[in-house]
Amino acid sequence: MSNLSYKNQRILIIFLFSLVPVVLLLTFSYLPVIKMFQYSFTSWDGFSKNMEYVGFDNYKTIFTRPEYFAVFKVSLYYFFATFVQMGLALYFATILSFNVRLKNWFKGILFFPTLLNGVAIGFIFLFFFKPEGTLNTLLDLAGLGAWQQKWLLNPHLINISLAFASVWRYMGMNFIIFLGAISSIGSDIYEASEIDGANRWHQFRHIILPSIKRILQLNLILAVSGAIGVFEIPYVMTGGSNGSSTFVIQTVDVAFKYSKLGLASAMAVVLLGIVIIVTILQRVLIKEEK
Amino acid sequence: MHTLKYSAASFFKYLTLVFGALAALIPIIVVFFASLKTNAEYASTGPLTLPENWLNFSNYTKAFVDGNMLLGFMNTIIIVLISIAGATLTGSMMAYILARFKFKGSKLLMGAFLLATLIPGVTTQVATFQIINSLDLFNTRWAPILMYLGTDIIAVYIFMQFLDSISESLDESAMLDGASYWTIYWRIILPLLSPAIVTVIIVKGVNIYNDFYTPFLYMPKSSLQVVSTALFKFKGPYGSQWEVICAAIMIAIIPTLIAFISLQKYIYNGFAQGSVK
Numbered sequence: 169m170s171n172l173s174y175k176n177q178r179i180l181i182i183f184l185f186s187l188v189p190v191v192l193l194l195t196f197s198y199l200p201v202i203k204m205f206q207y208s209f210t211s212w213d214g215f216s217k218n219m220e221y222v223g224f225d226n227y228k229t230i231f232t233r234p235e236y237f238a239v240f241k242v243s244l245y246y247f248f249a250t251f252v253q254m255g256l257a258l259y260f261a262t263i264l265s266f267n268v269r270l271k272n273w274f275k276g277i278l279f280f281p282t283l284l285n286g287v288a289i290g291f292i293f294l295f296f297f298k299p300e301g302t303l304n305t306l307l308d309l310a311g312l313g314a315w316q317q318k319w320l321l322n323p324h325l326i327n328i329s330l331a332f333a334s335v336w337r338y339m340g341m342n343f344i345i346f347l348g349a350i351s352s353i354g355s356d357i358y359e360a361s362e363i364d365g366a367n368r369w370h371q372f373r374h375i376i377l378p379s380i381k382r383i384l385q386l387n388l389i390l391a392v393s394g395a396i397g398v399f400e401i402p403y404v405m406t407g408g409s410n411g412s413s414t415f416v417i418q419t420v421d422v423a424f425k426y427s428k429l430g431l432a433s434a435m436a437v438v439l440l441g442i443v444i445i446v447t448i449l450q451r452v453l454i455k456e457e458k
Numbered sequence: 459m460h461t462l463k464y465s466a467a468s469f470f471k472y473l474t475l476v477f478g479a480l481a482a483l484i485p486i487i488v489v490f491f492a493s494l495k496t497n498a499e500y501a502s503t504g505p506l507t508l509p510e511n512w513l514n515f516s517n518y519t520k521a522f523v524d525g526n527m528l529l530g531f532m533n534t535i536i537i538v539l540i541s542i543a544g545a546t547l548t549g550s551m552m553a554y555i556l557a558r559f560k561f562k563g564s565k566l567l568m569g570a571f572l573l574a575t576l577i578p579g580v581t582t583q584v585a586t587f588q589i590i591n592s593l594d595l596f597n598t599r600w601a602p603i604l605m606y607l608g609t610d611i612i613a614v615y616i617f618m619q620f621l622d623s624i625s626e627s628l629d630e631s632a633m634l635d636g637a638s639y640w641t642i643y644w645r646i647i648l649p650l651l652s653p654a655i656v657t658v659i660i661v662k663g664v665n666i667y668n669d670f671y672t673p674f675l676y677m678p679k680s681s682l683q684v685v686s687t688a689l690f691k692f693k694g695p696y697g698s699q700w701e702v703i704c705a706a707i708m709i710a711i712i713p714t715l716i717a718f719i720s721l722q723k724y725i726y727n728g729f730a731q732g733s734v735k
Contacts, residue, residue, distance in 0.1 A: 172638075174633070174639075177638055177639050177640075178559060178561075178639065181555070181639045181640065181643075182555055182559055182561055185551035185552065185554060185555045185643075186551070186552060186555050186567065188548050188551075189548045189549070189551065189552040189611075189614070190552075190567070190570075192548065192604065192607050192608035193570065193571065193574060193608060193611065195589065195604075195608055196586060196589070196604065196605055196607075196608025196609045197574040197577060197608060197609050197611075198570075198574070199585075199589060200582035200583075200584075200585040200586040200589060201577060201582055201585070203585035203588060203589065204582055204584060204585040207584070207585060207588075214588070256478070259474070260474075260475070260478060263471050263474075263475065264475075268471070268472075268475070269472075273479075274475050274478075274479055275726075276718070276722065277478075277479045277482050277483060278478055278479065278482055279726070280482065280715075280718060281482055281486075282729075283664055283668075283714050283717075283718055283725070284668065284711060284714055285667065285668045285670075285685065285686055285689070285710045285711070285714065286668050286669070286670045286686065287670050287686045287687075287689045287690050287710070288689060288707045288710045288711055291489075291689070291692075291693070291703060291706075291707050292485050292486060292489055292707060293485065295485075295488065295489055295492070295505070295700065295703075295704065296485045296488075300504070300505075301505060302484065302485060302488045302505045302506070305504045305505050305506050306484075306506070309506065336481070336482070336485070340482075341729065344726060344729050344730055345729070345730055347730075348726075348730035368467075393578055397578045397580050397581065399580055399671060400670055400671065403671075404670065404690065404693075416580050416581070419581075419583075419584065420583065420584075420675075423583075423584045423587075424587075424675070429584060429588075432584045433584050433585060436581050436582060436583075436584050436585075439581045440577065440578070440581045440582070443576075443578055443581065444576055444577075447576055
């Protein structure tokens with residue numbers, strides 16, 4: 169290779185180095201999207217040889233039959249849970265960026281759940297919410313026995329319980345990102361503000377918050393698409409029963425359990441559309457603010 | 459007055475911290491307790507009761523053998539190693555090209571990689587499944603490996619960010635010595651990227667170890683089970699033996715705990731960098 173001129177080497181290396189990544193990107197990121205659009209106009213079952221073209225029938229089914237769209241209500245629980253999650257993360261990141269005893273212990277403990285295996289977390293919270301499980305025992309211990317509930321059997325509570333598990337799982341991730349952002353603020357800024365008589369709240373409001381605004385917004389975007397795409401926790405814990413099914417669980421069931429690949433593709437197209445619209449909308453709004 | 463107010467605030471601070479720490483730990487600790495109890499003991503005691511015998515590992519043996527966890531760990535390790543090696547190579551090559559050469563279509567290429575992050579992988583599974591199937595990769599380890607390489611392109615970003623901080627004058631002086639682009643990449647760029655490689659290893663390793671739906675959808679064959687899917691199989695048949703399920707949960711958690719304690723610093727940095735695109 170070193171016998172070639174740099175100009176020829178350049179062409180060769182650009183071609184060789186990008187070949188595999190580009191082929192992988194096209195095959196597994198873009199081709200599925202194209203195929204999904206194509207399937208969504210058919211009544212294909214996923215394995216037979218011929219695909220029948222049905223026009224917009226699948227889309228009509230989704231938008232006219234309420235049971236297909238109702239599951240979006242479930243996303244709202246996760247969406248609100250996201251704010252709780254970010255609020256907690258911001259609170260803990262702020263207090264742990266100042267002097268605290270056992271700082272590293274608290275940091276490690278609050279972050280650790282995020283690293284855990286998704287199935288293990290699902291099982292941990294099945295155990296937590298069981299009728300004879302951790303939560304009810306704790307309530308009993310605290311003298312709040314009257315508050316005991318069947319957390320995963322009561323359709324009014326099931327999504328709140330699942331969203332709680334989701335907060336437990338993802339809070340640490342936001343926390344560590346916020347902590348990193350806050351600790352990059354120089355200590356001289358705090359010192360200067362203290363001379364000016366600022367208290368902790370002023371420092372939070374006027375120093376910390378503005379400097380991590382962008383990261384907050386980015387995490388919010390990720391959280392919204394995360395709420396729409398919830399799958400693992402409800403699937404592992406309840407399989408989507410008792411009104412805890414999400415749009416993704418439903419799509420996977422329609423595709424692989426009921427072999428309606430055409431319909432499932434149309435559902436996935438709708439989902440992808442919503443995620444992209446929400447993301448673009450937020451990016452535009454954020455850009456305008458700047 | 460001022461000190462009173464100050465210590466009240468400080469009290470509140472520690473109260474919330476302890477409460478947060480307990481909320482993070484208790485769900486895991488009770489599972490640990492249950493994993494050490496015998497079947498009769500589990501049935502007769504509450505979740506907060508300490509196990510009688512702290513060295514009763516019979517549930518662990520049972521979970522490990524019956525759940526064939528060894529196979530799960532083997533498959534996970536194979537998939538993690540190949541995926542990470544692949545992501546490091548393809549990611550660093552792509553990043554090297556995009557960061558160092560301006561050519562026709564380089565903007566387009568960069569845009570294509572950026573846009574792909576907007577597509578949540580879980581939405582396109584319906585069609586990805588057909589692609590894997592038509593490539594005859596269903597029920598092979600290559601299905602998840604290729605998907606981790608093709609859809610999770612975070613490695614490219616991490617490397618590109620890091621390449622910006624490696625001065626181009628290094629490349630130029632190597633070229634004066636007659637080094638080829640390949641030599642520059644292999645001898646200069648790749649070794650200098652090692653902090654970024656550590657980040658990629660951690661972020662990808664944790665993601666792959668914890669991933670459930672990819673192996674669940676694409677490798678249902680029981681000889682190909684990974685840790686996640688092996689654990690998932692305990693649901694149902696062991697419904698009346700929660701102490702065994704709890705041992706299985708702990709078996710899946712312990713490697714993460716060991717990795718966290720021994721690599722703490724790198725893990726914090728890795729996730730802080732890896733998640734802010």
